[in-house]
Amino acid sequence: MDEQTRKLLEECSSGCRMAVDSFGQVREYVQDTNLLRLIDDYTEKHRQLEDEAASLLKEAGKPEKEPGIMATTFSWFTTGIKLTMDSSNSQVAKLLMDGCNMGIKTLGEKANRYGNADRKASALTQKIIRTEEELMKKLQEYL
Numbered sequence: 001m002d003e004q005t006r007k008l009l010e011e012c013s014s015g016c017r018m019a020v021d022s023f024g025q026v027r028e029y030v031q032d033t034n035l036l037r038l039i040d041d042y043t044e045k046h047r048q049l050e051d052e053a054a055s056l057l058k059e060a061g062k063p064e065k066e067p068g069i070m071a072t073t074f075s076w077f078t079t080g081i082k083l084t085m086d087s088s089n090s091q092v093a094k095l096l097m098d099g100c101n102m103g104i105k106t107l108g109e110k111a112n113r114y115g116n117a118d119r120k121a122s123a124l125t126q127k128i129i130r131t132e133e134e135l136m137k138k139l140q141e142y143l
Helices: 003-027 033-059 069-085 089-113 119-142
Strands: none
Touching: 003 033, 003 069, 003 089, 003 119, 033 089, 033 119, 069 089, 089 119
């Protein structure tokens, strides 16, 4: 596996793990059953996407990349404070949309930077971006 493909897949894996962690963190604050269902649905979608990235890395004998400790800690801290002050559906939706937007920007940047990554890695990256965009649209009704 070439370097660009590896780096792009690591970013896909790491981003999906952060998303799953974020869903788990906000889930405890959600009272609305429809929003809970949406979060659970996208938790599963992100787990499947992360599994796909992990599988491609494993095929090449490469380990998965863990999300950065600073980014993860900051995310948990910020989310916890914001939801302790306001755990409305609107606030949960805003936080998740911020995460989606960050994922789209990060993966878009990495896709451009690693433009020579193989077809499977590029396709997975685009699939994750589409999933984030889809979730953002669905979260808009909770604003």
